[in-house]
Amino acid sequence: MSHAELEALRERADEINLQILKLINERGRVVQEIGKAKEAQGVYRYDPVRERKMLNQILESNDGPFEQSTIQHIFKEIFKASLELQEDDHSKALLV
Amino acid sequence: MSHAELEALRERADEINLQILKLINERGRVVQEIGKAKEAQGVYRYDPVRERKMLNQILESNDGPFEQSTIQHIFKEIFKASLELQEDDHSKALLV
Numbered sequence: 719m720s721h722a723e724l725e726a727l728r729e730r731a732d733e734i735n736l737q738i739l740k741l742i743n744e745r746g747r748v749v750q751e752i753g754k755a756k757e758a759q760g761v762y763r764y765d766p767v768r769e770r771k772m773l774n775q776i777l778e779s780n781d782g783p784f785e786q787s788t789i790q791h792i793f794k795e796i797f798k799a800s801l802e803l804q805e806d807d808h809s810k811a812l813l814v
Numbered sequence: 815m816s817h818a819e820l821e822a823l824r825e826r827a828d829e830i831n832l833q834i835l836k837l838i839n840e841r842g843r844v845v846q847e848i849g850k851a852k853e854a855q856g857v858y859r860y861d862p863v864r865e866r867k868m869l870n871q872i873l874e875s876n877d878g879p880f881e882q883s884t885i886q887h888i889f890k891e892i893f894k895a896s897l898e899l900q901e902d903d904h905s906k907a908l909l910v
Binding site: 732734746772780791793 | 819820823824826827828830831832833834835837838839840841842843844845846847848851852864868871872875876877878879880884885887888889891892895898899
């Protein structure tokens with residue numbers, strides 16, 4: 719593999735990083751909307767059944783190269799961060 | 815917000831999950847290719863300077879709602895998993 723080919727792979731990795739970033743943040747905004755809706759309905763935000771369902775759907779669609787345990791670990795981090803985002807919004811709402 | 819609107823947001827979250835999954839796995843394949851190329855050149859795979867550069871580029875592009883520390887944490891997990899993938903390939907290559 720030439721230096722130029724290696725460079726092209728790195729550029730592709732950089733592009734993918736930014737696409738993942740964009741999607742994670744879009745997901746964050748969607749989850750914020752969901753949190754507001756549940757808040758208005760007086761429903762507690764964390765829903766382990768919904769989280770399990772999402773994880774199962776993701777794992778069923780995983781065709782590698784990452785193993786199930788790795789994908790599960792990464793998505794649990796994304797879910798945790800999203801929940802914290804909702805909690806921040808909740809705290810801010812209480813302060814108003 | 816109606817039940818239908820909440821359901822639509824959940825469907826959007828599900829779609830985004832699968833798009834993120836697809837990109838993470840695509841990134842895994844690109845990183846495997848990079849690993850093979852570096853292996854052929856006899857270069858050690860882990861490159862902290864390249865990792866820092868990627869993180870900086872990602873953080874510069876982060877426009878929220880997630881905080882920089884959260885984005886950095888999630889991407890470090892993705893990078894770690896990718897490195898493990900290269901290490902698995904390396905071990906398999908040694909066994910051949």
